[in-house]
Amino acid sequence: MKNGPLFFLGLLAAVAISWAGIVLGSHAQLGELPPYFDQVEGQIYPRRPGGLAARGQLVYADLGCAACHTQQVRRPDFGSDKARGWGDRQSVARDYIHQSRPQLGASRVGPDLANVGARWEKTENAAAGLHQLLYQGSSAHPNYSFLYEEDAMVGERSALALNLSGVNAPAPGFQVVPSERAQTLVAYLLSLKTTYDFPESVPVAAPKKSQETKK
């Protein structure tokens, strides 16, 4: 390798080819992916998240939630994602087209959140429940009380105030209310739904096999 310029060109080619292949290649394939228009419902999917939810994604990103939570459901015969109730279908690229910062994640210390909105919606007053979890924490989840404000109750109790009891209850005359960041974060979490079946998201593998082999 006596030829300096040739060596340099080789290095450049090594980086450029892999970049072009992987980044530009997938961009060419997915960069223009349109939403899906459902003719029967007259709606486009995925739904565009509201302003609160879009801001909440930035809170999710800056707190580093993705260090413990993934947002990608794998197909029914690949892992136990479906059996855990994380989603009936695999996540597909179209699910993420409206997200400015898709948070796929790489670690499952906590549950997958790709479909967390749909899961919580089944419970009564989902937002209050999520606020409670974030404020109090659990044996597996840290308590992010810095996202909440404890203030003296002036006049009527805030409609957003958390219903707390036991050691977490605020002093009499005080209430715990979610900060703006906490509200956007919860709005974001509740907006995460992959319940709509896109044509490409129908499971490719025979569902019968998947339920038998995975215990």
Add this chain to the structure above:
Amino acid sequence: MINSPTHAGPAEVTPIDPTARGPLLLLVGMALGWLLVSGTFALIASIQLHTPQFLADCSWFTFGRTDAMRESTFIYGWAGNAGLAISLWILGRLGGNPLRATNWVVAGTLFWNLGLAAGLVGIATGDMTSFSMLHLPLYVQPLMLFAYATIAISGVLAWGGRRTDGTFAAQWYAVAALFVFPWLFSAAQVVLLWMPVRGTVQAIAAGWFTQGLWTLWLAPVALAGAYYIVPKTAGRVLPSYEFASLGFWTLLFVGAWTGGRHLIGGPVPAWIPTVGVVACSLLIFHYSIVFLNLRVVTASVGNAAQFIRLGLIAYLLVGLLDMITSFRFVAEQMQFTFLATALQQLGLYGAISMIFFGCIYFMIPRIVGAPWASVGMMSAHRVAVIIGILMLVGGLAAAGMMQAGDLLNPNASLGDILARIRLPLLVVTFAQIILIGANLLLLVNFMKTAASRADGDVRVQNLFRQPSAIEASAT
């Protein structure tokens, strides 16, 4: 060890080293400082894994932020500074000229580390990006790029002005790392931060960058060090050296394609992980050639060689495990578990850091002109680091194994899984404490050695008659 058969090659006594003393000591000093900072963040993060309430109500230290700070200080602080020092030193020596533009190196080093410190504050206060290994806030990223270029000028000049006709494998790897990092870094910044691509293409581009950082930057720096030092400590030429260029180009051209394997089963085109799996298998060529060339490390003597030997074993192991774990049936189980973390730590700590430690042990006495201040600290560091890394990787792997089995069982809740892997996670915390202690020993030893250089110039000639003595080998 004074009677070691190692010969004082012509490169052992060189007027090239003293000119580079200041900047290289600065780089290594910064590197070791950041390693301790990173260790502290690693300790906090590891405690938070088994005790989630630890520092939970402090917004600066959510687990995600702590872990991002650990990773950033490790990659850009420790590996970045140390890697630059090693590359510059090797390029200067093999170029046959004293390093030039050393003032630029000093200025660049200060800005690089200032940028990193500012970036940490940014991460802690909520400005981190959401991409692994690229967590530093976007406003410090151009500064980091600029500072890196300022430091690298010196290496480019040494390469361009080299006196020798031929080139050596150590030079290829060092030059590759020097040039490729700014390309990777700026390309990733453009597609992820300045003009972000859409949807999951971001995850694909981030995977390309993360993998490139490992295969095209950190691994080449480590290999440059190994290719330079192993023949010297073994006292013989490398066997099958004619294949070294094949190994080099295989790593360069195939390495960056392996990133997609982590996205198996994810919302990306199926060819992305498939290409990753194929590339991982192809890369076995590279690892085989590294093994063929550097197997003489078994004949090496001295403290530096011991570090490099273990680092190379870990490097080859990572290559093999990367290939095995990229296959779909393995990935199905180990994806998203601590097994992936264990493998990453085996690479970053077991392979890269161990080789870097070896290079530092070899390089410092030569640029300072005095032997290491304390042989005791040196052996204590080696023993403690080995124990620490074994516990760290072992603990994470054990946690990952249990987690992998339980995650496939839909009846085991995530909370239960976390409770079950508490014991191995406690081992990881303990390992982090040992590693902090070990690296503190290295930092103290380094500072004492660097301070002893005042009368070094007189003693250096005497010492270099016995080059092995200068490493004050503890074997």
